[in-house]
Amino acid sequence: MSELRLPPIQPYSPTTFLERGVAVPLTTPLLFGSRARPALRGNVELVLPNPAGGRGVYVLAAESVREFCRPTVHDRQLILRIIALPAITPVAIRRLALEVAAEGMAGEEAMDAALARMAASKNELLVANYTLLMALIAQADGSGADTILEASTQDLKHRAQKAVARIAPRIGKPAAWVANSLEALAEILHHIGVNARVSGARVRRLIGSLSEVRTEIAVWSRGAGDDELASCAEMVCDVADVTMSLATTTFDAAHALTADPAGLLRTWATDPDMVTRLVGRPEWLLDGWDQICLLWREATNSTARRAALAEITQLLPVLPREANDWIGSSLDSEKLARLRRVIPLNENWRTGAIAFELLARNERLRALGV
Amino acid sequence: MAAESTPASPTELRAVRRSLTAANDAKVLQVVKMVDDMVDRGAADGLIEPLRTRLAQLRPPRRLRLERLLFTPLDPLIVPARHWRPQDPTIPRNALIPIAGTVRIALGRDIHQIDALIAGKTTLDTDAAMQAGEQLWPTAARVLAMAPMPPGWVEAGLKPATYEPLVRSVAAILGRLPVLMPLFEDASGGLIAPREEAIEAIVAGLAVEPHLTQAMVIGLLMTRLPQVGSLLQRLESTSRDRQERIMLRRASDQAADVMLDRLERDGGAKSQIVNASLADASVETRRLTMLLDELESHSGSPERRSRLKTLRTRLDASCRARFIGGLNEELLGPLQSLVTTIDRPMQTQLETAARQLRSLETNGRRIGDSTIYDGLLQQALTTVRSVDPSALNVLRAARLVEILAGSEAAMALLEEPR
Numbered sequence: 001m002s003e004l005r006l007p008p009i010q011p012y013s014p015t016t017f018l019e020r021g022v023a024v025p026l027t028t029p030l031l032f033g034s035r036a037r038p039a040l041r042g043n044v045e046l047v048l049p050n051p052a053g054g055r056g057v058y059v060l061a062a063e064s065v066r067e068f069c070r071p072t073v074h075d076r077q078l079i080l081r082i083i084a085l086p087a088i089t090p091v092a093i094r095r096l097a098l099e100v101a102a103e104g105m106a107g108e109e110a111m112d113a114a115l116a117r118m119a120a121s122k123n124e125l126l127v128a129n130y131t132l133l134m135a136l137i138a139q140a141d142g143s144g145a146d147t148i149l150e151a152s153t154q155d156l157k158h159r160a161q162k163a164v165a166r167i168a169p170r171i172g173k174p175a176a177w178v179a180n181s182l183e184a185l186a187e188i189l190h191h192i193g194v195n196a197r198v199s200g201a202r203v204r205r206l207i208g209s210l211s212e213v214r215t216e217i218a219v220w221s222r223g224a225g226d227d228e229l230a231s232c233a234e235m236v237c238d239v240a241d242v243t244m245s246l247a248t249t250t251f252d253a254a255h256a257l258t259a260d261p262a263g264l265l266r267t268w269a270t271d272p273d274m275v276t277r278l279v280g281r282p283e284w285l286l287d288g289w290d291q292i293c294l295l296w297r298e299a300t301n302s303t304a305r306r307a308a309l310a311e312i313t314q315l316l317p318v319l320p321r322e323a324n325d326w327i328g329s330s331l332d333s334e335k336l337a338r339l340r341r342v343i344p345l346n347e348n349w350r351t352g353a354i355a356f357e358l359l360a361r362n363e364r365l366r367a368l369g370v
Numbered sequence: 371m372a373a374e375s376t377p378a379s380p381t382e383l384r385a386v387r388r389s390l391t392a393a394n395d396a397k398v399l400q401v402v403k404m405v406d407d408m409v410d411r412g413a414a415d416g417l418i419e420p421l422r423t424r425l426a427q428l429r430p431p432r433r434l435r436l437e438r439l440l441f442t443p444l445d446p447l448i449v450p451a452r453h454w455r456p457q458d459p460t461i462p463r464n465a466l467i468p469i470a471g472t473v474r475i476a477l478g479r480d481i482h483q484i485d486a487l488i489a490g491k492t493t494l495d496t497d498a499a500m501q502a503g504e505q506l507w508p509t510a511a512r513v514l515a516m517a518p519m520p521p522g523w524v525e526a527g528l529k530p531a532t533y534e535p536l537v538r539s540v541a542a543i544l545g546r547l548p549v550l551m552p553l554f555e556d557a558s559g560g561l562i563a564p565r566e567e568a569i570e571a572i573v574a575g576l577a578v579e580p581h582l583t584q585a586m587v588i589g590l591l592m593t594r595l596p597q598v599g600s601l602l603q604r605l606e607s608t609s610r611d612r613q614e615r616i617m618l619r620r621a622s623d624q625a626a627d628v629m630l631d632r633l634e635r636d637g638g639a640k641s642q643i644v645n646a647s648l649a650d651a652s653v654e655t656r657r658l659t660m661l662l663d664e665l666e667s668h669s670g671s672p673e674r675r676s677r678l679k680t681l682r683t684r685l686d687a688s689c690r691a692r693f694i695g696g697l698n699e700e701l702l703g704p705l706q707s708l709v710t711t712i713d714r715p716m717q718t719q720l721e722t723a724a725r726q727l728r729s730l731e732t733n734g735r736r737i738g739d740s741t742i743y744d745g746l747l748q749q750a751l752t753t754v755r756s757v758d759p760s761a762l763n764v765l766r767a768a769r770l771v772e773i774l775a776g777s778e779a780a781m782a783l784l785e786e787p788r
Binding site: 109 | 555561
């Protein structure tokens with residue numbers, strides 16, 4: 001008789017953010033809330049919230065997802081591209097998700113939103129590049145922001161060439177390297193904004209959005225008159241608070257780099273990975289919360305909010321142990337697991353006729369999310 | 371000088387009623403809104419009477435008033451006066467106005483607070499309704515638990531002897547609404563399951579109530595939350611208290627008879643499906659299927675089993691008829707009569723229709739013959755694929771195919787050489 005050798009059941013307590021995986025905006029109801037992470041031999045795994053609504057997660061090979069359910073065309077395309085990624089990061093997944101949405105795989109609304117987002121991103125990139133260059137000019141010739149604002153295009157061009165020519169030898173790199181590096185830095189920095197241009201940056205917007213949603217959940221649960229619900233909401237708010245605090249700290253640290261463009265270029269020349277890691281930290285921390293914020297905002301009455309809270313407790317990003325080390329305490333994961341049952345979800349809620357409604361909802365979230 | 375308005379004569383009212391019965395949906399909704407907005411509805415209320423079946427299908431948002439706030443949650447128990455018999459676990463419609471009048475008078479100045487909460491709100495404003503209801507229902511329950519028979523009871527065509535048992539039962543249900551309503555609301559979205567401990571507490575509390583109240587509460591529970599039928603059965607079989615077992619059996623039986631009567635009457639299940647929107651038809655099919663499943667699972671008598679079988683057949687036929695109608699009118703018709711390229715709003719409309727059809731079909735397959743849906747969906751696919759690509763591009767066609775037949779079929783279409 002053959003013996004089926006299955007891997008032993010393990011608790012889901014990721015040590016690192018990469019092990020937690022990156023949230024993937026999939027639209028198939030059974031895959032909603034999935035995270036992608038690298039697996040052995042260059043494979044990719046999907047970590048799914050327990051479909052029965054209880055504790056624990058399902059882990060499956062991304063390439064075998066069709067053995068688990070029938071993913072939408074959008075999800076098939078997105079998963080295929082994720083499998084081909086050299087490195088799984090929130091930025092990389094977001095870029096792929098944007099591409100697939102822009103092809104129309106998640107519906108017309110998501111397609112329009114994705115195309116608009118792509119155009120806006122190009123502008124943000126240009127602005128970040130320009131702002132970095134201006135900061136470099138100001139630093140190199142010791143001029144204030146006023147002189148830059150008042151300068152003509154010709155004058156700026158001339159001053160930029162001089163600034164690059166002055167900085168390049170100090171870093172030990174040619175002038176062309178400085179120009180290319182400013183472009184590369186703009187690419188990774190435009191998510192957090194450069195200098196004073198932070199309020200519109202994606203990460204800043206997300207922290208603001210999370211803060212608003214956290215307040216709304218707290219206020220709503222206080223008036224809901226249900227102790228268990230309040231306890232559930234409190235847990236969501238606790239995790240949101242820790243996440244926001246860490247995201248703000250890491251955001252400030254990353255953003256501080258842009259105050260000294262010459263120093264930033266110097267670090268970039270010697271250790272570009274360090275800069276990428278530092279700038280990427282807030283994204284890793286906030287990863288998955290955009291979906292949570294959208295779920296909450298979609299819910300416009302108490303009934304819908306109870307349902308949203310039930311889904312949110314399923315999706316709540318588990319903070320990896322490395323984050324616990326940062327804050328010097330640990331969150332009660334057992335409590336979180338218990339609370340997942342506070343609002344019991346209907347059996348088959350992701351697979352019955354309601355799945356068609358959920359799929360439409362998930363596509364709507366894609367449109368809003370991009 | 372402004373002309374003085376005079377009340378309409380009975381002949382005039384009859385004529386208006388006749389013309390309304392034949393009016394289109396838009397006209398009906400307009401009249402209902404007008405009547406709802408009146409401060410004193412008086413005889414105008416009678417205009418709505420013959421439209422109740424259509425209103426149940428159209429489900430327009432209705433202005434929140436004290437009477438509506440009081441009785442909408444009890445709607446599954448309300449029956450036309452001619453169908454009501456004393457000792458039935460139902461509420462005759464002609465009792466509503468005298469009961470509401472009693473509550474209104476007893477509330478005195480407190481009514482202003484409730485009026486303020488529901489001012490300008492409709493039945494769609496569930497949060498406002500719940501907030502105002504939480505104030506109204508317990509107070510109304512206390513009032514009705516003791517109030518003597520009000521003036522107008524006999525004039526409404528009700529016997530004095532019916533007052534006490536009926537109104538005390540209504541009071542007992544209203545007192546439970548703050549617990550029941552969140553359960554009903556949660557279940558309406560389909561995502562959240564009823565909390566078993568809340569149902570168990572409600573059932574346990576019924577022991578001290580008269581039989582009529584017990585049957586009404588159980589009837590309301592089963593109509594609004596058909597899935598609790600299994601829980602009630604489990605409670606009945608596991609209860610150590612013999613009285614509770616007997617109570618549950620008797621109340622469930624009585625409630626089942628009332629539900630069957632209602633489904634069989636005035637087109638019942640058929641009219642709730644055939645004339646409803648696709649989305650509502652799907653939700654209603656799901657609810658009725660669950661209800662019939664639950665009733666069948668603990669239905670001992672051959673007579674009731676036979677009634678259930680007939681109802682199931684009717685529901686199956688209604689569901690198929692609605693599916694065929696929806697398919698032709700909302701998907702195939704527009705596709706076959708295309709004269710220009712499909713634009714974004716039309717694509718969205720077609721995708722919504724396709725989703726609602728799939729939802730209805732998924733629920734419909736649970737009730738009867740499912741093979742017919744395979745053929746109909748195949749027909750829909752053929753139509754989608756036959757549309758000129760200049761009118762429906764391949765991406766849009768693939769989206770429709772994905773909804774109708776799944777992602778494999780959509781991928782195949784996308785990968786076809788062109």
